[in-house]
Amino acid sequence: xxxxTDPTQQSQIxxxxxxxxxxxxxxxxxxxxxxxxxxxxxxxxxxxxxxxATLHKTAGHPIIVARxxxxxxxxxxxxxGHYDVQPVDPLALWDxxxxxxxxxDEVVFARGATDNKGQILAHILGVEEALKKGPLPVNLxxxxxxxxxxxxxxxxxxxEENKAELATDVVAISDTGMIAPGxxxxxxxxxxxxxxxxxxxxxxxxxxxxxxxxxxxxxxxxLARLLATLHQPDGTVAIxxxxxxxxxxxxxxxxxxxxxxxKPEDFVSLTGxxxxxxxxxxxxxxxxxxxxxxxxxxxxxxxxxxxSKTVIPSRAFAKLTFRLVPRQSPEKILALAQAHLEKNLPxxxxxxxxxxxxxxxxxxxxxxxxxxxxxxxxxxxFGATVAxxxxxxxxxxxxxxxxxLGADTLLLGLALPDCRAHSPNENFPLANFFAGxxxxxELLRQLAxxx
Amino acid sequence: xxxxTDPTQQSQIxxxxxxxxxxxxxxxxxxxxxxxxxxxxxxxxxxxxxxxATLHKTAGHPIIVARxxxxxxxxxxxxxGHYDVQPVDPLALWDxxxxxxxxxDEVVFARGATDNKGQILAHILGVEEALKKGPLPVNLxxxxxxxxxxxxxxxxxxxEENKAELATDVVAISDTGMIAPGxxxxxxxxxxxxxxxxxxxxxxxxxxxxxxxxxxxxxxxxLARLLATLHQPDGTVAIxxxxxxxxxxxxxxxxxxxxxxxKPEDFVSLTGxxxxxxxxxxxxxxxxxxxxxxxxxxxxxxxxxxxSKTVIPSRAFAKLTFRLVPRQSPEKILALAQAHLEKNLPxxxxxxxxxxxxxxxxxxxxxxxxxxxxxxxxxxxFGATVAxxxxxxxxxxxxxxxxxLGADTLLLGLALPDCRAHSPNENFPLANFFAGxxxxxELLRQLAxxx
Numbered sequence: 001x002x003x004x005t006d007p008t009q010q011s012q013i014x015x016x017x018x019x020x021x022x023x024x025x026x027x028x029x030x031x032x033x034x035x036x037x038x039x040x041x042x043x044x045x046x047x048x049x050x051x052x053a054t055l056h057k058t059a060g061h062p063i064i065v066a067r068x069x070x071x072x073x074x075x076x077x078x079x080x081g082h083y084d085v086q087p088v089d090p091l092a093l094w095d096x097x098x099x100x101x102x103x104x105d106e107v108v109f110a111r112g113a114t115d116n117k118g119q120i121l122a123h124i125l126g127v128e129e130a131l132k133k134g135p136l137p138v139n140l141x142x143x144x145x146x147x148x149x150x151x152x153x154x155x156x157x158x159x160e161e162n163k164a165e166l167a168t169d170v171v172a173i174s175d176t177g178m179i180a181p182g183x184x185x186x187x188x189x190x191x192x193x194x195x196x197x198x199x200x201x202x203x204x205x206x207x208x209x210x211x212x213x214x215x216x217x218x219x220x221x222x223l224a225r226l227l228a229t230l231h232q233p234d235g236t237v238a239i240x241x242x243x244x245x246x247x248x249x250x251x252x253x254x255x256x257x258x259x260x261x262x263k264p265e266d267f268v269s270l271t272g273x274x275x276x277x278x279x280x281x282x283x284x285x286x287x288x289x290x291x292x293x294x295x296x297x298x299x300x301x302x303x304x305x306x307x308s309k310t311v312i313p314s315r316a317f318a319k320l321t322f323r324l325v326p327r328q329s330p331e332k333i334l335a336l337a338q339a340h341l342e343k344n345l346p347x348x349x350x351x352x353x354x355x356x357x358x359x360x361x362x363x364x365x366x367x368x369x370x371x372x373x374x375x376x377x378x379x380x381x382f383g384a385t386v387a388x389x390x391x392x393x394x395x396x397x398x399x400x401x402x403x404x405l406g407a408d409t410l411l412l413g414l415a416l417p418d419c420r421a422h423s424p425n426e427n428f429p430l431a432n433f434f435a436g437x438x439x440x441x442e443l444l445r446q447l448a449x450x451x
Numbered sequence: 452x453x454x455x456t457d458p459t460q461q462s463q464i465x466x467x468x469x470x471x472x473x474x475x476x477x478x479x480x481x482x483x484x485x486x487x488x489x490x491x492x493x494x495x496x497x498x499x500x501x502x503x504a505t506l507h508k509t510a511g512h513p514i515i516v517a518r519x520x521x522x523x524x525x526x527x528x529x530x531x532g533h534y535d536v537q538p539v540d541p542l543a544l545w546d547x548x549x550x551x552x553x554x555x556d557e558v559v560f561a562r563g564a565t566d567n568k569g570q571i572l573a574h575i576l577g578v579e580e581a582l583k584k585g586p587l588p589v590n591l592x593x594x595x596x597x598x599x600x601x602x603x604x605x606x607x608x609x610x611e612e613n614k615a616e617l618a619t620d621v622v623a624i625s626d627t628g629m630i631a632p633g634x635x636x637x638x639x640x641x642x643x644x645x646x647x648x649x650x651x652x653x654x655x656x657x658x659x660x661x662x663x664x665x666x667x668x669x670x671x672x673x674l675a676r677l678l679a680t681l682h683q684p685d686g687t688v689a690i691x692x693x694x695x696x697x698x699x700x701x702x703x704x705x706x707x708x709x710x711x712x713x714k715p716e717d718f719v720s721l722t723g724x725x726x727x728x729x730x731x732x733x734x735x736x737x738x739x740x741x742x743x744x745x746x747x748x749x750x751x752x753x754x755x756x757x758x759s760k761t762v763i764p765s766r767a768f769a770k771l772t773f774r775l776v777p778r779q780s781p782e783k784i785l786a787l788a789q790a791h792l793e794k795n796l797p798x799x800x801x802x803x804x805x806x807x808x809x810x811x812x813x814x815x816x817x818x819x820x821x822x823x824x825x826x827x828x829x830x831x832x833f834g835a836t837v838a839x840x841x842x843x844x845x846x847x848x849x850x851x852x853x854x855x856l857g858a859d860t861l862l863l864g865l866a867l868p869d870c871r872a873h874s875p876n877e878n879f880p881l882a883n884f885f886a887g888x889x890x891x892x893e894l895l896r897q898l899a900x901x902x
Binding site for chain 1: 753759
C-alpha cells in the first residue's frame, strides 16, 4: 500500500477497496445477492462505529439507516447516499476489471469509485474520525439506498413510512460534481423535468407512396411541421406562456458564473459540436443552469432500414422533455405544451399525447444559514473559494426530501469532470476521498451552529 | 374441373394451375431451383408452340426469350412479363396454401395469380390460340424474367447485350390494374422517382439533455425544422424550381378522369385516413397521377424504446422520395432539393445528403397510332369504353425499354383492385384470364396494322 504511510489513511483506502469490490449493480436482478452482501458490509461498518444501524428490506434492494443516539438539544443532519452502481457495459472499454479496484497515480479505478461509494464512504469515515475525538455536534442519520441508479423506486414510500424516524433539519448529499479540480463546489439548484410523447396517425397502414402520394397527409411530414412550431428560429421556446413563471437570473448569479473556470469553448470540446446554439441573451452556462428548454429526445416513423422503401408511414412519434427552472410547474407546462400541439396540428392526421414522468426544479438559497454553513465547510476543507453553481439535470430524491421530510438538501459534490461516472474506467482521486473525510467533519461542525 | 365445359378452356385452366404451383419466390435464394423449374416449364411451353425459345442464365434467376421466325415485312411486338413472385409472408393470413392454387367462385387463388403469372400466361395462350388459325400478324418476342419482384437487377444489362436480337417496334405489358371490374384500362403514364437520405449531426455522442440541454442544437429538432420547409402549409412543395418543368394536365385528361368510377371518398376508404390532404387545385386522382410530390418515407433519431430517455441525439435522419411527372428530371430535382436543404439548414448541425435510386417518369401518347391500337384491342375484348389512366407509381423497366430498345411501352393491365398482388390471398378471376387470352389476339391484330 504505497499510497500513504499514515496507518489511518492506509486502513481507509483498504476499506474503500473492499466496498468497491462488491458488484452491486442494481439494474440486473442477477446481482441481487451482491447488493445484500454490500448492504451487510455497511451495516457491520456502522455497528463498529457504535451507530444504531438497521437493514430495511424493500420489494427491491435493501435500504440502510444508521443513526447516532438522538439528543433533543442538537440539530439533526441526514446524509444520503447509495451503494448500488451502474452496469459496467461496455466491459471491453475498461482498462481493468471494474470490481477489482486498484490505484494508479493516486486515483482509484472501479465501478462506483465516484458514484457513489467513494463519496458516501468518505462521509462514514469522517464520522469515524470524529467519533474518536468525542460525540458528534449533531444528531446524524445515514440513509443509504441500493436503487438510486434505477430511479429510487422504493425510496419515496420508505420516507413516507418512516417520516418520524427520519425527521431532520437538513439533508446533505455528495453525489454531484466539482466544477474543476481543487474548486470546492456548492450546487444550489437543479432543473426539473416534464416528459410527454406524441404520436401522429394518418393512414391505417403504411401506404405505397407512389400509389397514394399526394392524396393523404404524411404523418412524418406533419410531425416535422408540428415539432418545428416548438421553437422560434433563434432557439427560444415558442409555446405560449412557457416563460411566464420563470424566475429571472439574479445579478449575483450571472456575475459569479461568468467568473467560473467553465467557458463556452469548454462546452464545444465536451460535446463535439461545431458551434453552440441556444436562447439568445444568455451564456451557455446560464442556458443550462437557469433557463428552461424543450428537447426532442427521440423521433421516429416509417422505414428505418438500409436504403429506401417508398412508404407513407401510418404513424410517427416524438418523445419530448421539458427542462424546467424554479417556479415553473411541470403540470402547467405539460398542459401548455398539449394546447400548443393541438392548436398547431397540421391537417389530415390525428394527435395522441401521452404525458410521462415529471419532477419539479429545486433551488436552495445559498445565502441561507445552512447554505452558508455548507460553503464554509467546503472552503475550510479545500482552502479555496467556493463555486456556486446549479446543475441542468434533475435529482428527483431531492424533491422527495423537501416534500416528505420538509428539509432542504445541500449538494456538496466531490466528483471531478473526468471521474467518468456511468462510463468505463470510472475513477476517484484519493485526494478527493480524503477531502471528503475532512469535509464531513467540517460540515457537521458548521451545521451544528446554524439554527 | 367444373369451371368450363369447353375443353380448350379446361386445358388453359390446368396450365394456369401448373404454372402457379411453382414457388418461384425470387427474393429468397432458397427457392432458386424452383425458379429454374418454372423457367424450364415456360421453355417447354414455348417449344410446344413452335417458338424459338432460349433460357438465358444470369447472375440471378434466368431470363426466357421466345420468338416467332422474323419476317422483315412485319412489325415486331415484344411482350414482357415475369415468372417470379413475391414472398408469401404472413402465411397465417392466407385462407389456403399459396402454391396449392385452387378456384373458388371462378376466381383462382395463389401467389402470382395476378402478379404476373395469370397475366403473362394469358398472352402465351392467346398466341397458342392464334397460331392454330395461322401465322401471327406480327413478329412476336416474349421476354419473361425471374427478378421483377427484386428490382430486375440483371434485365438492363441483358437488354444492352441483346439489343439487336430484341429490337422491337413496341412493347406490351399486362402487369398493371383495371380501374374497376369490367372497365378496360389503358395506362399511359407513370410517375418517376428520386430518392435521397439526409442525416443531421450535432454532438459527437448522445448527450444528457439535463447537463447540456440549452447549449447545443438538437439534431432531431433541427431535422423537424428542415423538413418543415419542404412544403407550404397547403401541401405544395416549397423547393424553388420544383414545378418548373412539370407538364400541365391536359383538359381532356381532367375531363376523362373526372368521369372515372374512382372518387375521392374511395381514397378515404382505401387508406383509412380521416380526410384527404394535398396540393390545392387538383382532385385526389390528379394529384396521384399527374402531380409531383415530396414524401418523408422514414424519420428517426435519438431514443426509440419504451418510456423516455433524456438525451439530445447525436444524429437524426430522414429518407425522402420525390415522385416525378413528365419532363421533370430526377437529377435536376435532386440538385434542387439538395440546394434547398443546404439553404434552409438550421444552425449548429451539419448536413449530409446521400442521393439514392432514381427513375424518370414515363408517358406514352394515348392518341398515337400504337396507343389507339391498344385501346381498340381493349375495347373489342371487353366490349366497353376504355379508361385512360396514369399510375402514381414507377415501373423502371419501362424506361429501360425506351432508353435501350428505343420502344414505347403499352400497359394493358388485367388486375382488379381487389386482386391483392403482394398480399395474402392473391387472386385472379378466370374471366380476366380468358379476357387476356382474347386481348392478346386483338392486340397483335391491331398493332400489325399501325406503322
